[in-house]
Structures are given as structure tokens and as C-alpha cells.
Amino acid sequence: MPLSGRLLKNAHYLMCNSERYRKKYPGEFRNSPVWIGKEGCSLKNALFVPPVYEDMTDAFSELERYINYEKSENVFVRAALIHYQFETIHPFIDANGRTGRLLNTLYLLENGIIQKPVLRWSEILWRCSDRYYAELQQVHETGVFDNWIRFFLDSLKRAAANDDLPVINRL
Incomplete structure (x- = not known):
């Protein structure tokens, strides 16, 4: 199956198939607004507000096209741009971070960069989460991707x- 909304919806369903996510529509793109910020924040004081449903679906279609048909940049630069765009679109009510990291892992596998899906990326991003969110926000505010x-x-x-396995073919 190509890297697509359908694949990610299936993966999201499997990742979120628990009581914790029961009311968060596992496996379905959101059709309501969401916002990102400190726990308990409101739309007014959110750090980031992803696009509304109509814009989100168009943006996701463009992302699918970019992932599967445009092969112009270096694969690592493309992975960075894919991750940024997925997180900006924020297509699910919850678990977008895990789904985005899975998308990148699958993209790197598909392009022969890693041999097994064993990256400990979640752990790394958790340790520097403030900087991670700041870098995403900086791109959103400036449109400049270099630091990201x-x-x-x-x-x-x-x-x-972090892994003992030789997962990188080329860097």
C-alpha cells in the first residue's frame, strides 16, 4: 500500500484502539477544529491552530502527492518537509505525533534509508520537545525551513x- 491517508488511518486505528481513545475517533480524520498548547489551554491561548477540515483535506492530498510523486529534494530533506507538513495539517484528533513519526519511519524504509523500523525517535523528541515545537512554530511563522x-x-x-542495529545506509 502506498504511503497515503488510507494507510495512516489504518495505522492510527490500530495505535488508538483502546478505551483511552474511544471518543477520539481512531482511524478517522478529524472534522472539527483542534489546537495545540499547554494542557487545559483554549483556542485563544493555543500555541498553534491547525487548518480547518476543508483546508486540511486539500493539504493532505497535496502531502500525499508530494510523498509519492515528487522526488526532487534529497530524501532526508524530503523527510523533514513531510514531517513538518503532516504535523501542521494535524489530521487526527489525537496521536498525530506518533502517526507522523510512523509516516517518517515508513518513508525512510520505502526509500532504503533504514533497513528496519527501529528508530527511537519518540524518545529523542520527548527529550527536546520544547525545541521541537519551537522549530515547528518558527517555520509556521516565518516560512523558513533551514533551522527545522x-x-x-x-x-x-x-x-x-541510539540503536545497536546498523539502520542507516547513507546519510
């Missing part, structure tokens, strides 16, 4: 280095 790409590549390198 450097941060992404550094976190990816650190995630790969």
Missing part, C-alpha cells in the same frame, strides 16, 4: 545512533 531541517536531521541521526 537541521533540527530534524540532528534528531534523526541521534535516534539512529
Whole structure:
């Protein structure tokens, strides 16, 4: 199956198939607004507000096209841009971070960069979550991707280095 909304919906359903996510529509794209911020924040004081449903579906279609048909940039730069765009679209009510990291892992597998899906990327991003969110927000505010790409590549390198398995074919 190609890297697509359908694949990610299926994966999201499997990841969120528990009582904790019962009311968060596992496996379905959201059709209501969401916002990102400190626990308990409101729409008014949110750090980031992803696009509304109509814009989200168009943006996701563009992302699918970019993932599967445009092969212009270096694969690592493309992975950074794919991750940024997925997190910006924020297609699910919850578990977008895990789904986005899975998307990147599958993308790197598909492109022969890693041999097994064993990156400890969640752990790395958790340790530097404030910077992670700041870098995403900086791109959103400025449209400049350079620092985001450097941060992404550094976190990816650190995630790969945490494993005893030789997962990187080329960097």
C-alpha cells in the first residue's frame, strides 16, 4: 500500500484502539477544529491552530502527492518537509505525533534509508520537545525551513545512533 491517508488511518486505528481513545475517533480524520498548547489551554491561548477540515483535506492530498510523486529534494530533506507538513495539517484528533513519526519511519524504509523500523525517535523528541515545537512554530511563522531541517536531521541521526542495529545506509 502506498504511503497515503488510507494507510495512516489504518495505522492510527490500530495505535488508538483502546478505551483511552474511544471518543477520539481512531482511524478517522478529524472534522472539527483542534489546537495545540499547554494542557487545559483554549483556542485563544493555543500555541498553534491547525487548518480547518476543508483546508486540511486539500493539504493532505497535496502531502500525499508530494510523498509519492515528487522526488526532487534529497530524501532526508524530503523527510523533514513531510514531517513538518503532516504535523501542521494535524489530521487526527489525537496521536498525530506518533502517526507522523510512523509516516517518517515508513518513508525512510520505502526509500532504503533504514533497513528496519527501529528508530527511537519518540524518545529523542520527548527529550527536546520544547525545541521541537519551537522549530515547528518558527517555520509556521516565518516560512523558513533551514533551522527545522537541521533540527530534524540532528534528531534523526541521534535516534539512529541510539540503536545497536546498523539502520542507516547513507546519510
